[in-house]
Amino acid sequence: MIYNRLKNLRFFRTLLTLFNNISLHRKIVLTYFFFIFMLVGILAASIYTFTASTIRTQSTFSLQQSFNQASSYLTYKLNGISSSSDMVIYNVSLNDILNKDKNSYSVMEQVADSKTILHLMKSLQESEDIKRARIYVPDQLIYSGNGVNICPLSQAASSLWWDNLFRKKGLHLFVGNDELEDIPYRNQKCIALIRAMYRQNDYSELSFILRLDIPRSTVESILNSANYTNDSCTLLLDSRGKIIAGSNTTDSIPLSKENPDYLTLPAFTADSAVKIQLSGQSYMAMQTLIPGTEWNMVTLVPYSSFTLALTSLVKIIIGVSFLILLLAWFLSKPIAHTITRRIDLLCRYMQRTKDGILQEAPDVIYRDEIGTLYENYNFMISRIHTLLRENYQMGRELKSAEYKALQSQINPHFLYNTLDMISWLSYQNKSAQIGDIVYSLANFYKLSLNKGKYIVPISDEISHVSYYMKIQDLRFSGNI
Known part of the structure; x- marks a missing residue:
């Protein structure tokens, strides 16, 4: 059903026509490469989907772990200082x-x-x-x-x-x-x-x-420990967004030139890694409120760095897929050649047959479909040779029969006319001419028998014709 629907599409029909008009060698190469391409594509997509999900989960977990450890340690430090203040208060x-x-x-x-x-x-x-x-x-x-x-x-x-x-x-x-x-x-x-x-x-x-x-x-040293990548940034912000402290990588975030000490963040869920947009750039962000303070600890990781492992994975998958496809392309040519080489050779012999040269193809040792074509082709050529010989022999026999039939028609008339002429000459008392005619007629029939031979010397054939012409010349009074 799907194929029938595709056949109704003009583009598909054009593409199918182009495919059908190319050589068998190219059809095999393109078909082989297409299916390898589809297989590699599906495999690469499956690997990427599964691995990318795992990498994202691990990256998010690592980001949360480093962030939570830093926030816990910072809370521990500030609680320790609060405890020291209790001793004084x-x-x-x-x-x-x-x-x-x-x-x-x-x-x-x-x-x-x-x-x-x-x-x-x-x-x-x-x-x-x-x-x-x-x-x-x-x-x-x-x-x-x-x-x-x-x-x-x-x-x-x-x-x-x-x-x-x-x-x-x-x-x-x-x-x-x-x-x-x-x-x-x-x-x-x-x-x-x-x-x-x-x-x-x-x-x-x-x-x-x-x-x-x-x-x-x-x-700041505690905030530095929360950085997931070299270009990530961890900040302490008060309720107004003012930067209280930051890691050494604050240059990696877009701060306002008018208020470089403030950072306005979009609202997002605390204590979980969330993708946010900041000044047109994408970041993975986490935030949490430090207990006992009005400060938020925030970590910003450029999304490109967060997905660096995914980018590397994509490059590896593309590289390996390209190598597999390149290998498949080079392997498809000799594979297609082994199939089409014998077909091309058979086509050349058929072209010679078309030009009138009947020659059998070399014997093949393979018993596949192409080998069967070779065997049938050779049988056909052999049969044609036999039929041609039989036809030639039948043609020769037919001509011989026609010739003999013609001779059998000519000889009775010739004999009748000659005897009739002898009869007329006898009434005219022309014994000398009658003798010549009888002598020539006797030699004519003697040579016609040829002692049962089909082939005679040229001299006998000339004498045979000469006797015939002499009788005819006498019959028509020298007008021949």
């Missing part, structure tokens, strides 16, 4: 010092207490994850002007993070380097954990603020 000695009545707080006591506070801050700085520990205390205290580990609350009140801290009611607040009121560490950027503590006897009055500065390089 809930330190009994520190709270007792900063909850003293300022009216009865002597200078000597303040100096002694400042040493205790400094010792506590410096003990926090012994951790490799904390670059600097700082505490903000009321401005009335004489040690509030330390400027390194102890600062006045008025300095904190002028910072960008002040409102956000109290919007969270003094609980854990992580801020980026750009929101810090100063940059106390040359050539090193930080992020900070800020917490507020209220007076024990009056929760409406602020007692102190603790700030722990974390080297941004520590966070």
Whole structure:
């Protein structure tokens, strides 16, 4: 049914006509190559479909694993710093010092207490994850002007993070380097954990603020570990899309020239690998909210890099398929030649037969269909030769019979006419002429018998004709 429908198509009919008009050798080569091409194509598509699905699953799993490990490790680091802050926030000695009545707080006591506070801050700085520990205390205290580990609350009140801290009611607040009121560490950027503590006897009055500065390089090294490829990028973004920290490959993502510190991402599902479009480019993206912060950890992998294994797979499949097809093409020619060579030879012998040269083809040792054609052709030529010989022999016999029949018709008339002439000559008393005629007639019939021979010498044939002509000349009075 499908073939009948295809036959109604003009293009298919034209293609079928072209195919039928080419040589058998080319038909075999094209047919062989076509089916090999179809087989290789189906096999390549099947391999690609199965392998590509496996590679995508493995790539997605690897991306999720590296991302989840990095996010878990970052959460672990930040929780560790939060735990360190708990030691300060809930330190009994520190709270007792900063909850003293300022009216009865002597200078000597303040100096002694400042040493205790400094010792506590410096003990926090012994951790490799904390670059600097700082505490903000009321401005009335004489040690509030330390400027390194102890600062006045008025300095904190002028910072960008002040409102956000109290919007969270003094609980854990992580801020980026750009929101810090100063940059106390040359050539090193930080992020900070800020917490507020209220007076024990009056929760409406602020007692102190603790700030722990974390080297941004520590966070960036964790973000680097989440990169799935060399050109992928992992970022920490706040709720506004501002970049808090990023891996060393931030150049691989399209940032706005007007706001290079911000990245606007389309909404997509958290904690799963999703394909997104960013500035006209495709990325595989993952994001998750870091617990205890308002930050999102985001990994962006260029889709071309994510599918690099698939690209390599496609190249390998195309290369192997091309080699197989090339080998099939070269193998199809000798295979087609072995089939068509004998047919071409038989066609040449048939062409000679058409031109009148009846020659048998060489004997073949193969007993396939072509061998049967050779055998039948040779039988046909042999039969034609036999028929030609029989026909030639029959032709000769027919001519001989016709000749003899003609002779048998001629001789009675000749004899009758000669005897009639002798009779007339006898009435005229022409005995000399009668003698000549009788002599010639006797020799004529003597030579006609030829002693039973079919072939006679030319001299006898000439004498035979001469006697015949002499009798006829006498009959017609010398007019012959």
